[in-house]
Amino acid sequence: MNYVDSLQVELAAAGIPTRRRARIVAEFSDHLHENPEAELGAPRDLARQFADELGTRLARGTAYRAFAALAVAAIVLVVMFFNGGRTWGGWVGYGHYPVSYYLHRWWWVPMMLVCFISAQIALASGGLALLRAWRLRRVPVMTAADAAILNRRAGVGLVCGATAMIALPLTHFVVDFSSRWNTVAITVGPALIVLLLAMVPDVVRAARLRPTREGPAGDLTADLGLEDPRATPRRIAVVLSVAIVLVMVAVGVYSDDLYDGILRGLFDGAACLVGFAVLGQYLGLQRSGVD
Amino acid sequence: MKAEELKGHLDGLILAVVSREPLHGYAVIESLKACSGGELALPEGTVYPALHRLEADGLLSSKWSVVGGRRRRVYSITKRGTKELGVSRERWRVFATTIEAVLA
Numbered sequence: 001m002n003y004v005d006s007l008q009v010e011l012a013a014a015g016i017p018t019r020r021r022a023r024i025v026a027e028f029s030d031h032l033h034e035n036p037e038a039e040l041g042a043p044r045d046l047a048r049q050f051a052d053e054l055g056t057r058l059a060r061g062t063a064y065r066a067f068a069a070l071a072v073a074a075i076v077l078v079v080m081f082f083n084g085g086r087t088w089g090g091w092v093g094y095g096h097y098p099v100s101y102y103l104h105r106w107w108w109v110p111m112m113l114v115c116f117i118s119a120q121i122a123l124a125s126g127g128l129a130l131l132r133a134w135r136l137r138r139v140p141v142m143t144a145a146d147a148a149i150l151n152r153r154a155g156v157g158l159v160c161g162a163t164a165m166i167a168l169p170l171t172h173f174v175v176d177f178s179s180r181w182n183t184v185a186i187t188v189g190p191a192l193i194v195l196l197l198a199m200v201p202d203v204v205r206a207a208r209l210r211p212t213r214e215g216p217a218g219d220l221t222a223d224l225g226l227e228d229p230r231a232t233p234r235r236i237a238v239v240l241s242v243a244i245v246l247v248m249v250a251v252g253v254y255s256d257d258l259y260d261g262i263l264r265g266l267f268d269g270a271a272c273l274v275g276f277a278v279l280g281q282y283l284g285l286q287r288s289g290v291d
Numbered sequence: 292m293k294a295e296e297l298k299g300h301l302d303g304l305i306l307a308v309v310s311r312e313p314l315h316g317y318a319v320i321e322s323l324k325a326c327s328g329g330e331l332a333l334p335e336g337t338v339y340p341a342l343h344r345l346e347a348d349g350l351l352s353s354k355w356s357v358v359g360g361r362r363r364r365v366y367s368i369t370k371r372g373t374k375e376l377g378v379s380r381e382r383w384r385v386f387a388t389t390i391e392a393v394l395a
């Protein structure tokens with residue numbers, strides 16, 4: 001096996017995409033044609049260097065783009081609920097209906113649960129992807145662990161965001177209000193699902209082209225730039241959950257429905273804690289065996 | 292000059308030689324050698340990941356050309372690259388002046 005063949009094998013092993021691989025091989029072939037005695041370095045080391053540098057940029061870029069797509073979806077979702085709610089005489093919150101409304105139809109409960117939980121996971125995961133990408137924005141080569149967490153956060157955010165978008169047409173279908181928002185919801189919801197899912201292959205590509213640098217990935221405290229040893233990921237999750245409960249209760253008071261606010265607050269606060277417990281390690285909020 | 296000593300300066304050096312004229316990978320290495328009187332003899336293969344990185348960062352652009360039946364990727368500096376080169380030059384001037392003041 002000659003040098004170029006070895007390089008091609010190592011590039012493939014490092015996860016360099018086919019087109020990029022062909023380009024690199026063509027460049028090295030041209031180089032060797034110019035100077036057959038050129039000392040280009042060990043193919044494995046070069047492949048790792050390409051994977052390190054390109055993998056870092058790909059993971060970071062994918063996280064930024066995933067967040068941007070999720071932000072678009074979130075803005076549309078908020079606008080739809082706000083306008084839909086206003087059209088039907090409701091308030092922002094989760095739309096027009098109090099939680100008890102959903103309980104009247106048993107099949108709404110699992111459907112809305114999945115959509116609400118997905119939306120919150122998407123928001124958290126996408127935001128955390130942006131946070132870590134921004135924190136590592138000047139790092140020329142990130143660790144494989146950091147890249148993996150970035151890709152997971154982007155991937156989970158996109159898939160959960162797409163799942164949450166199902167709520168848009170479904171809610172309006174089952175409510176069956178004759179409003180121009182119904183038409184918009186039925187068309188915009190699927191369009192956003194397509195937008196979000198269309199980015200998943202980017203995450204897969206980024207996951208394949210992972211940097212080879214070893215080292216630990218930071219946790220939530222690193223993402224937030226907290227150096228106080230008392231600020232552990234678990235404590236942050238608890239504080240955040242309490243804050244969510246208080247905000248939702250305040251929203252309930254503002255909407256003249258304290259009971260609804262408390263119910264939503266407890267649900268959202270508990271969802272935050274459960275999400276942390278279930279996805280905390282997978283999304284790099286806490287390190288395994290720590291906190 | 293050892294490759295280790297070039298760490299942190301390679302990007303600026305590549306931008307500098309490509310800013311003079313569009314070059315392919317081998318020509319970049321030859322140009323670095325020529326400009327430095329042979330002092331910059333870095334491992335040749337390491338220039339390519341740097342070229343790809345600079346392109347991914349939008350500091351270089353590249354396109355294929357065909358020479359003697361072979362495909363060749365030719366790199367040009369972008370506007371952002373020119374701006375970054377100016378920053379690198381200024382950074383180096385301050386660094387060199389500071390070190391010179393201490394060592395002299």
